[in-house]
Every structure is written in C-alpha cells, then in structure tokens.
Amino acid sequence: MAAPSALLVMGVSGSGKSTVGTLLASQLGWKFYDADDYHPEENRMKMGKGIPLNDQDRIPWLCNLHDILQRDVASGQHVILACSALKKVYRDILIQGKNGAPLKCDESGKEEKLAEVKLLVVHLTGSFEVISGRLLKRKGHFMSPELLQSQFDTLEPPSAPENFIQISVDKNLSEIIATIIETKMK
Ligand SMILES: Nc1ncnc2c1ncn2[C@@H]1O[C@H](COP(=O)(O)OP(=O)(O)O)[C@@H](O)[C@H]1O
Numbered sequence: 001m002a003a004p005s006a007l008l009v010m011g012v013s014g015s016g017k018s019t020v021g022t023l024l025a026s027q028l029g030w031k032f033y034d035a036d037d038y039h040p041e042e043n044r045m046k047m048g049k050g051i052p053l054n055d056q057d058r059i060p061w062l063c064n065l066h067d068i069l070q071r072d073v074a075s076g077q078h079v080i081l082a083c084s085a086l087k088k089v090y091r092d093i094l095i096q097g098k099n100g101a102p103l104k105c106d107e108s109g110k111e112e113k114l115a116e117v118k119l120l121v122v123h124l125t126g127s128f129e130v131i132s133g134r135l136l137k138r139k140g141h142f143m144s145p146e147l148l149q150s151q152f153d154t155l156e157p158p159s160a161p162e163n164f165i166q167i168s169v170d171k172n173l174s175e176i177i178a179t180i181i182e183t184k185m186k
C-alpha cells in the first residue's frame, strides 16, 4: 500500500489519542483534528451526564469528520485525526462516507462520488485499569470516567482487511510516536 496521507488515532476515552495525535502532528508537520472538538453540544451534554452516545448521535458527527478529512486530503493536505472510532462501521464512515459507501454524507440527496481517504488506523490499546487510572487524573474534560466501561463494551478493535497497527498505551509517548512514524514510512 502507498504511504498514507491520513492517520486515524483511535481508542477508548483516555487511551491517549489527543496526546499522541498532537505530538505526531507537530513532529510530522501534518494538520491535526481532535474529533472531540466537533461534537455537537447535545453530544457533549449527554456524555457529561454520564450517558453513552449511540449510533444516531455519532453518525452525523462522523460524517462531518469524513467531509473534513476528504476535503483536506483532496487538496493534498496530510492529516491526523484523533477520534474514538470505536466500531468498524464508524471507521468505514470516516474513510468512505455514510453507509461505508463512497458517497457524500450530506442530506442534499446528491450522491457525489468521493475518493477513498488513504488512511492508516493506529489503535491505542490498554487495560481498563491503566486507562481508568489516567482518566481519573485528567482534569477539565467533559467526558465522565464512568463512561469508560461502555467504551470498552462498544469497542470493535480493527482487524484485517483494515490498514491498522495496534500500540500498547503502556509504552511511553516517544516509543509510541516512533512506532507510528516507522510504520508510516514502510
Ligand atoms: N503513553 C502514555 N503514557 C502515559 N500517560 C499517557 C500516555 N498517553 C496519554 N497519557 C495521559 O493519559 C491521559 C489521557 O490522554 P488523552 O490524550 O487525553 O486521551 P484520549 O484523547 O484518548 O481521551 C492524559 O492525561 C495523558 O497525558
């Protein structure tokens, strides 16, 4: 496969997506998006009350992120997205648009064909104990730590034929970044 022009850093809440994505973007000089910044207020309020999001809450959010990625990649921009992307279908939407089909995700009825985003999925994996420990220490975030169990329950780890790597959150940040850069170059 050709070198990716987009990286998706995924995993449950507290797995290190924002931290890893930010560091990676500054090292590579790629544009960085944090999917959390694109949640509508209703989603934030729901999560803040300790209610997990469902497909209905997530799909428009993912479609919007797909459109943003697609626009950047089409203009030659290299991008990194930090996004939970817990289910396979969510990753399909990020890559291909709604229903995993290469269609534009708007409601206009226009079925505009889009090029697939060439993307490497980086899954940050770790135990409930390690990740909940980190979330409990993290301050100033809308996500309630009680939602972590539902994130693990929802998680469908990437598998073939997805283009992915898994990295343990037990590694330190420089090891994680080095592994991603090395994989991306292959
Ligand atoms: N590899 C790591 N080793 C130690 N601490 C980490 C690591 N990755 C992230 N952290 C810390 O864990 C917490 C959660 O990370 P964050 O990037 O906010 O996760 P996410 O974006 O997946 O919710 C933060 O306080 C961050 O500094």
Ligand SMILES: O=C(O)[C@H](O)[C@@H](O)[C@H](O)[C@H](O)COP(=O)(O)O
Pocket (backbone or CB within 6 Å): 012, 013, 014, 017, 018, 035, 036, 047, 053, 058, 083, 084, 085, 086, 143, 151
């Ligand atoms: O799909 C979801 O349920 C949400 O995206 C959820 O994952 C939330 O956005 C983050 O987990 C909270 O932010 P952090 O991932 O930064 O904790």
